[in-house]
Amino acid sequence: MNIALVLAFLFCIGSLLGWCLELFYRHLVLSKDKGVSTWINPGFLVGPCLPIYGFGLCVLYLLANLEKYSFIENHVLNKLILFVAMAVFMTLIEYIAGIIFIKGMNVKLWDYSDRKGNIQGIICPLFSFFWALLGAGYYFFVHPHILNALTWLSKNLTFSFFIGMFFGIFTIDFIFSANLLVKIKAFAEDNQIVIRYEGLKETVRRTRERQKRKANFLFALYSETPFAEQLKSYLEKERELASKIKSEISKRKNK
16 A cells, blocks of 8 residues: 555544544643633644644554564563654654744744753653653554554545545645744744744633633634734733743742
């Protein structure tokens, strides 16, 4: 079977499943931590797609297939090394994606700054551990079914039409979202800041609440208020938060 079609299929499945995983994680964990039970559309795209998980699934698939070439005879050690390798590669993907958006677009899609051992707020040991668990879960519970799905796909190539449709919609979504990011980047460069994407979403959500309107789940940055004003409002809140943090630190030093 054509490896390009296999990877396209895995990217499609990984992006969709990863989006669902992040959706429930943010609803059940992150939103509850803030005392607000709400559904948050994860990522920067409008549709149900997280490309980082798509790339991740492709990497997990390739690494799992390389296991048969391992020279380590100990079965348990072989599996542990595989899961560590999965965690390392997934962390690397996360770091590269984070750097691309921070350096290229002045946008931070996620922030681990409050986690111990974090590097630039992009990666941290805790989530690398989660990647290892996710890799183990993939190996034992998903990989066998992925192989069966690929066998089915090889016998039903007409399904590739739906994969093509996914990439068509994905391309349109990416262009639309990238256009929005260009505006955010211009504002960030003018003010010499890096914008926290989730913080901007929260600013828009609160603005819609004040307008007594429901937040738009898919178009999380959409509001009746002009986007330029939303960015200014976000910047003001970030400066207020930074000022409070500095004040608290100063009080602690003086005690």
